[in-house]
Amino acid sequence: MLAQRVSLFLGSGVSLDSIGPDGEMFSAGRLREELVALNKLPSNATLQKAYSALSDEQVEKHITQHYTCTEPGPTIVRLAKQPWRRIYSLNVDNCFESAFASVVEAHEFSSSSTETINFDDGFTELLSDKRASIIHLHGCVDRAETGYVFSQNEYAKSITRPNSWMLTLSQLIRTETFIVAGTSFDEIDVEYYLEQRSQKTIRGDIPPSVLIEPYPTKLTEMLCENHQFCLFEGTVLDFFSRIESIDDRLRMPWLDNESDGLSGLDLSESERLRFSANFHRPPDDPQKIPNPGRFLLGAELDWSMLAANSDISREAFSEVRRDVVIAADDPQLKLILLVDEPGSGKTAFLKRLAFDLSRGSDEVFWYDGLGLELEPREIASILNGISGRIFVFVDNFADCLNSISLILGKIEKPDILFVCCERNYRLKYIQNAFTGFDYPTISDRLKLTRGEARALRAANEEHGLSTIPETSENFYLGQVVGGTMAEANCRIQNNFKTLDRIVQDLRSECDQDEGFAYLLVALARFCYANGVRRSVLSTVSVPDAVEHLLSDQSSLPLSYSDLGNSFVVPKQAIVGDRFLDLTRRNWHRQLFEAFLELAKSVAPRVNAKTIKHKTPEAQLLGRLMDYDNNVRDYIDEYAEEYYAGLKPMCDWNARYWEQLALLKLDRFYSSPEDSLLLEESIQHARSAISAEVHPFSLSTLAKVLFQAMEKSQKNRDQYFSEAWQNVVDANVRESRWSNRGATLFTIAFGGVLKFLEMGGQLSGEQSEYLRDMIAETRTLKIADKRLIGVRSKLEEALG
Numbered sequence: 001m002l003a004q005r006v007s008l009f010l011g012s013g014v015s016l017d018s019i020g021p022d023g024e025m026f027s028a029g030r031l032r033e034e035l036v037a038l039n040k041l042p043s044n045a046t047l048q049k050a051y052s053a054l055s056d057e058q059v060e061k062h063i064t065q066h067y068t069c070t071e072p073g074p075t076i077v078r079l080a081k082q083p084w085r086r087i088y089s090l091n092v093d094n095c096f097e098s099a100f101a102s103v104v105e106a107h108e109f110s111s112s113s114t115e116t117i118n119f120d121d122g123f124t125e126l127l128s129d130k131r132a133s134i135i136h137l138h139g140c141v142d143r144a145e146t147g148y149v150f151s152q153n154e155y156a157k158s159i160t161r162p163n164s165w166m167l168t169l170s171q172l173i174r175t176e177t178f179i180v181a182g183t184s185f186d187e188i189d190v191e192y193y194l195e196q197r198s199q200k201t202i203r204g205d206i207p208p209s210v211l212i213e214p215y216p217t218k219l220t221e222m223l224c225e226n227h228q229f230c231l232f233e234g235t236v237l238d239f240f241s242r243i244e245s246i247d248d249r250l251r252m253p254w255l256d257n258e259s260d261g262l263s264g265l266d267l268s269e270s271e272r273l274r275f276s277a278n279f280h281r282p283p284d285d286p287q288k289i290p291n292p293g294r295f296l297l298g299a300e301l302d303w304s305m306l307a308a309n310s311d312i313s314r315e316a317f318s319e320v321r322r323d324v325v326i327a328a329d330d331p332q333l334k335l336i337l338l339v340d341e342p343g344s345g346k347t348a349f350l351k352r353l354a355f356d357l358s359r360g361s362d363e364v365f366w367y368d369g370l371g372l373e374l375e376p377r378e379i380a381s382i383l384n385g386i387s388g389r390i391f392v393f394v395d396n397f398a399d400c401l402n403s404i405s406l407i408l409g410k411i412e413k414p415d416i417l418f419v420c421c422e423r424n425y426r427l428k429y430i431q432n433a434f435t436g437f438d439y440p441t442i443s444d445r446l447k448l449t450r451g452e453a454r455a456l457r458a459a460n461e462e463h464g465l466s467t468i469p470e471t472s473e474n475f476y477l478g479q480v481v482g483g484t485m486a487e488a489n490c491r492i493q494n495n496f497k498t499l500d501r502i503v504q505d506l507r508s509e510c511d512q513d514e515g516f517a518y519l520l521v522a523l524a525r526f527c528y529a530n531g532v533r534r535s536v537l538s539t540v541s542v543p544d545a546v547e548h549l550l551s552d553q554s555s556l557p558l559s560y561s562d563l564g565n566s567f568v569v570p571k572q573a574i575v576g577d578r579f580l581d582l583t584r585r586n587w588h589r590q591l592f593e594a595f596l597e598l599a600k601s602v603a604p605r606v607n608a609k610t611i612k613h614k615t616p617e618a619q620l621l622g623r624l625m626d627y628d629n630n631v632r633d634y635i636d637e638y639a640e641e642y643y644a645g646l647k648p649m650c651d652w653n654a655r656y657w658e659q660l661a662l663l664k665l666d667r668f669y670s671s672p673e674d675s676l677l678l679e680e681s682i683q684h685a686r687s688a689i690s691a692e693v694h695p696f697s698l699s700t701l702a703k704v705l706f707q708a709m710e711k712s713q714k715n716r717d718q719y720f721s722e723a724w725q726n727v728v729d730a731n732v733r734e735s736r737w738s739n740r741g742a743t744l745f746t747i748a749f750g751g752v753l754k755f756l757e758m759g760g761q762l763s764g765e766q767s768e769y770l771r772d773m774i775a776e777t778r779t780l781k782i783a784d785k786r787l788i789g790v791r792s793k794l795e796e797a798l799g
Contacts (some may be wrong), residue, residue: 002253004083006207007176010191011090012235015071018509019094024067025093035062050152064241067092072099075236079181082240083253085795086126087134088169090189091182094142100132107254110270110408121162122607125615127373128277131254131272135165137189143209154593167604169193174538179238180414181212185223194227199326212239218690265385274373275382279365279392282358293463296489298572300562301348306355311348312455312485316445321353326421327440328389331414335396335404335439337430338421343486343574344446347395348368350421353394363390369530371615372403380410397530398426401434402739405613407435409738431740432787435780447490454479468496486574503578509555517545518556519583519594521568522576527623527630530561531569537600567616584634592638595631596645599624603649608692611653625650627659632666639663657688658700665704678708699744706751713758718753724766727751731773742784749790756797767798 015025026034027045031164035050036043048770054062072080072095081098087096100114112129117124118140126133139148146324167620170177173193183190198251213220222319224231232239244250262272267512279373288308305311327336340346351366358364363386383390387601390413394404397420404418422430424443443581457476460466468491479496480488487499493503520540524532537546549558550568555573556579570576583591601626605617623630625646631639643660650656664681671677683703688697702723709719727748735741752762752770762770 002249005085005177007172007178008077008079008084008087009097009173009178009180009183009193010087011181013072013182014075014079015067015069015091015093015095015182017075018069018093018098019072019073020066020068020093024096038062040515047084048150051148059148059729060144062146062294063092064141067094067307068141069093069095069098075182076238077102077287080132081253082250083131084133085176087132088165088724089134089136090138090147092136092139092141094140095141096132096134099285102736103254104131104450110268112148112270116140116142117165119149119165120145120146121165122609123168123605124609125272125371125613129273129373135169137165137169141461154666163268164604164607168535168798171535171536171604173482173533174543175206177207178209179212180210180229181239184213185211185220185227185229194223203756210239212236214238218222243547250754262382262386266380267382271374271378271382275379277373278368279369279379280368282355282364282366284358293349293432294730296463296465296493298461298486298557298575299559301351302562303355311352311657312345312452312459313350314345314349314446315449317352318350318444321356323440323442324353324357324391324417328391328415328417333438333440334408334411334416335418335420335437336442337418337439338442338445339424339427340444340446341484342425342577343484345485346423346446349446350393350395353419354391361388361390365390365392366495367394367400367404368554369396369400371610371613371618375524376403376406378411380407380412383407383411383416384413386413388415392416392418394418394420397422398429399619400531401430405434405437405739408475431741431783435740438781445657446485447482448480448485450477450481452485453477453488456480456485456488457492460489463495464608466740467494468492484574486572487582490572490575499574500579500582503575503582506556506575507579507582510547513542513545514554514556516590516594517542517549518558518570518576519590520581520598521546521549521558523591523594523624524571524598524620525569525573525576528582528616528620531560532598532602532620533566534560534568536605537616538566564602569759588637590637592642595624595635596642599646600649603646606653611655621650624653625655625659626663627666631659633665651722652690652691654688654694654697656690658697661685661688661700661704665707668707670683672711676709677710678704682708694728695730695734695744698726698733699747700728701728702751703747706747706754710754710758711753716755716758716760720751720760723751728769735776738768740776740780740782742777742782743785745782746784746787746790748773749787753790753793753797770794770798 012025012028016027018025019240025095030367032047032050035041035047035054036045039050041050041053041055051063059077076095076099080096082101089096097114103109104111104113108436109131110129112130115130115133117133117135119135119137136143139146170193170679180190185191185194189622208230209221209228210232211224212232212234214235214366216231216233221231223229231291232242234242234390262275267275282624283303288304293703295305297526303312324336327333338346338350353364381394390513397404404420408418427441453476457466457468469610490502491497497505501716509517517537517540518539521532537543540546546558546568548554550554556575558568559726561567562571593624599621602617602621605615606621611622612619627639631642635642640663642658643663646656661681661684663683664677668677684703685697685701685704689701691697703720705723709723712719712791727744730744731748734744748770756762774795777787777791
C-alpha cells in the first residue's frame with residue numbers, strides 16, 4: 001500500500017456518511033424505495049426498472065443533484081488519504097473527488113494530479129504524476145451529460161460491447177491486489193468481475209485481495225473463499241485502524257523519491273515525476289545481494305546483483321568502455337550503438353557499463369523502454385538543463401527508436417551520449433528507420449572467449465548447476481568459444497546438448513497448455529522486448545499454465561522483467577526465441593492461434609491515444625498486426641483468418657486496414673490474373689485513410705495504386721495521378737518528423753520508374769519535386785540498399 005500498488009473497488013456503502021444537497025446519501029436500497037414511490041411503481045420493482053421509468057428532469061433532481069457531494073464523510077475521507085494504484089467505482093457520486101481535494105491542498109499537489117475517468121472514455125495508462133485516478137464504471141454526476149448505467153439493459157450493453165475499462169478491470173482483478181469496500185459480492189455488476197477471478201488466476205507472489213464487510217453472512221464467506229479474497233469483518237475505518245497499528249507509516253502514506261537527480265532544476269512536480277518514471281538513476285549504494293546462481297539460471301541482472309558482482313566478467317568491457325567515453329567527448333556524436341547476437345549477454349553488459357559509469361562524476365540514466373510520459377521536447381529540455389556529462393542507456397533500441405529520435409532532435413547539450421543496445425538481426429531495421437544522425441556501431445564484441453568460457457563453467461560447477469560430463473578442456477572450449485553466453489550456459493546445465501535439442505526436449509516434456517502459454521510469452525517478447533503484462537495473460541485460455549510456468553517447478557520457466565512484477569518474459573530469452581522458431585517450423589496452426597489470442601488480449605488497451613504515446617500494448621499489437629515483417633513470415637497460410645478474427649476489435653485502427661491492404665496486394669503478386677485482389681487492396685488502403693490520414697496510410701495507398709497502374713496501361717495516367725498526390729501529401733506530413741525512414745521514398749521512386757517505363761511523361765514540377773526528394777534522402781543518410789538502387793536508376797532517368 002505504501003508503494004501505491006493496491007487498487008480500490010468501491011460500492012455505494014462507502015458514501016452513506018457523506019452529505020449531499022438532500023442530506024446523507026442514499027444507499028442503493030433506499031434509492032430504489034424513493035424512485036418506486038416517486039412514479040408509483042409496484043413495490044417489488046427493481047432499482048433498474050425504477051431508474052428506467054425516470055424522466056430527464058427526475059434524473060437531474062433525484063440522481064445528479066442528490067449524489068453531488070457537499071461534505072465527504074469520514075469513510076471516504078480516510079480512503080482518499082491513501083495512495084491507490086487506481087480507484088474503480090460503481091458509484092455515480094463524486095465523493096472521492098471531493099475528499100481528495102483536501103489531500104491535494106494539504107500536500108500541495110498539482111491541481112491536475114486528480115484524474116476522473118468515465119466509463120465511456122478510452123483506455124489510458126496511469127501516469128506517474130496522477131495521485132488519484134478514479135474510474136466511474138456507471139457514470140458520474142460530474143459527467144451527467146453522458147448518462148448513467150442503472151438499468152439491466154444498459155448494463156448488459158455496457159458489458160457486452162468492447163468497453164475498455166470493463167475489459168481491463170476484468171484482466172486486473174484476476175491477478176492484482178484489490179481492496180473491495182462498500183459493496184457485497186452477490187450484486188450483478190460485482191459478480192461479473194469476480195467471475196473472472198479464481199484460484200487458477202491468483203498469483204502467489206503478491207499480497208491477497210481483501211473484502212471489507214461489517215456484516216458478513218455465510219454466503220459472503222463462501223464467495224470470499226471461491227474468489228480467493230480475505231474477509232475483513234468491520235468497517236473501512238476499522239480496517240485502517242488495524243493496519244495502521246501494524247505499520248504506523250500508513251498514517252502519513254504520501255512519500256516522494258527525492259534521489260532522482262533533478263532537485264536542482266526548475267521543474268514542476270508533474271515534470272519531475274513523469275521524467276523519473278522513464279529515466280532511472282542507478283542507485284548510489286544498492287544493497288549487495290550476491291546471487292550468481294540466479295543469474296546463471298537466466299534471471300535479469302539488477303543493481304543489487306551488479307553491486308555484488310554476480311555477473312561473469314567480460315573481457316571486452318574495458319575496450320568498449322573506452323570507446324563509449326571517447327564518443328561522449330565528441331560533441332558531434334549523440335548516440336553509440338552496440339549490436340550483438342541474441343543471448344550474447346548484451347543487457348547484462350550494458351547494465352554493467354551503466355553501473356560502472358554511475359560510480360564516477362557523470363550523470364547516468366537508464367531508460368526503461370516504456371511509452372514516454374512526457375513529450376520528447378520536454379525530456380530534451382530537462383536533459384539540456386542538467387550540468388555535467390550525461391550518459392543515457394537504452395536497451396532494445398529498436399522498440400523505442402522513434403521516441404529516442406524525437407528526443408535527440410531537440411538535444412542542444414554537447415556532452416551527452418545515448419548508449420544503445422540491440423540484437424543484430426534488428427540492425428537493418430535501425431539503419432533504415434533511424435536517419436539523420438551519425439552514430440558509431442560496436443558489433444560482435446561479446447562472442448565467448450576462452451577465458452570467459454572457463455569462468456562460466458567454473459561458476460556453474462561452483463553452484464551445482466553443471467551437468468556436463470568430465471571432458472577434456474579443449475573439447476569443451478572447442479564447443480562454446482566464439483558462441484553466445486546464453487547458449488554455452490544452457491549446454492553446461494543440460495548435459496552439453498545442442499540448444500535446438502534442449503528446446504525440443506523441453507517442449508516434449510511440458511503438456512499442451514504449458515507449451516501454448518510459453519509460446520504466447522515467447523511471441524510477445526519477440527515482438528516487444530519487455531514482454532507482456534501479467535494482467536493481460538490472465539485473460540488467455542491457459543491462465544493456470546501461466547501460473548505454473550512462473551513457479552520454480554517448470555521446465556520452461558517464465559519470469560518477470562526488470563520493470564517489476566508487471567511484464568512477463570521467458571526466463572531465458574534465447575530459449576524463447578528458439579521455441580518460437582521450432583513452433584514456426586512444425587506447428588503452424590498453434591502459432592496462428594497464439595497470434596490471434598495474444599492480439600485479442602491486448603486490443604482493449606489500445607486506442608488512438610495509447611498509439612500516440614507508444615504504450616507497450618500499442619507497440620505489441622502493432623507488431624502482431626505487421627504483415628510484411630511478422631504475419632507473412634510466421635502465419636501466412638492463416639493470414640486471412642487472422643485479420644478477420646481481429647476485425648471486431650481493430651477495424652477503427654488505420655494500421656489494421658493498411659496491413660490488410662498489404663496482404664491483398666501480396667496475394668495479387670502470387671495470382672496476378674485475379675484483379676479482384678488488387679481492387680480489394682485499393683479499397684482497404686482507402687479505408688485506412690478514412691480511419692486516419694497519416695503518412696503510412698497515404699504511402700500504402702500510393703504503393704497499391706502504382707501496382708494497379710503497372711497492370712492497366714489504359715488507366716496508367718489516372719492511377720499515377722492519384723498515387724502521386726498521395727506521395728506528395730505523405731511527404732509533406734513526414735517532413736515535419738525529426739526521423740524519417742526509407743519506405744515512402746522507395747515507393748515513390750519505384751512507382752515513378754514504372755510510370756516512365758510505361759511511356760508516361762512527368763511535368764517539370766514533378767521532376768523538380770523528385771530531385772528535392774532525392775536530395776532529402778542524401779541529407780538523411782538513409783542506408784537502405786533498395787532505396788539506393790532505385791534512387792540511382794531514377795537519377796539516370798531524370799538526367
